[in-house]
Amino acid sequence: MGLSKIRQIEAHDDSELSFPPEGDAKPYEVFIQLNRGQPHVHSGTVDAVDGKMALSYAKKHFGRDQECVHMWVVPREAMISTNYDGEIIWPLTDQGYRLVRGYAIDVRRKWERFRDQEELDRYQDDDIKEMF
Template sequence: MSGQDFTAEGGHGAVPLEGVPAAKAGHGSEREWPLYEVFVRGKRGLNHVHVGSLHAADDEMALRHARDVYTRRNEGVSVWVVQARHVAASSPDEKDPMFAPSGDKVYRHPTFYSIPDDVPHM
């Protein structure tokens, strides 16, 4: 096995790094795999839920590792992985302007509409 570069960073065992591109300039001299965010849909749920993050060399490896790490007890029916750099998210500091209700749009409030008495469960 001489000549191959192995690492056990992350505690998941030695993984060959041959053929994996090195980190970009300015990001350190060690090789870095992209960070992936992992979402799992459980057997009882309809929505995928964020369960954690992991590093992988490519999408296929990320799916395999996500399956192994986050669905070990056979609790998932679907796994999504997405590179963290592709996730667009709001900041918690933007909470008030982002999620504050608009007072000038009365049609968004349920009190604006009249509901007939014979309509159940509204």
């Protein structure tokens, strides 16, 4: 059989390897941007010994499945994160006053004094299209 030379391995043994554990290289988080104007999104992690190597690996690994215009790699140790357990990011107090939903119903009710139903629906559609 014309099997490639490097793959013709017959010897087999389950003994321990002759060298000690090597340890892993440093993890770098990879963020890709699919098009200009879009945010960078987390795509995966590569292990590398320095940033240059990490970027080179990230390009080949995470930059080839989809078209991609830009990429960041960040050493994981440089990332500072929150904790899921008990750390508050989104305040528990109602924040309706700083959100659209805090006003939407009131505004519509108030408009009803000035406009009929059909007009109001059209206005609301336009509102969604033009303003948001």
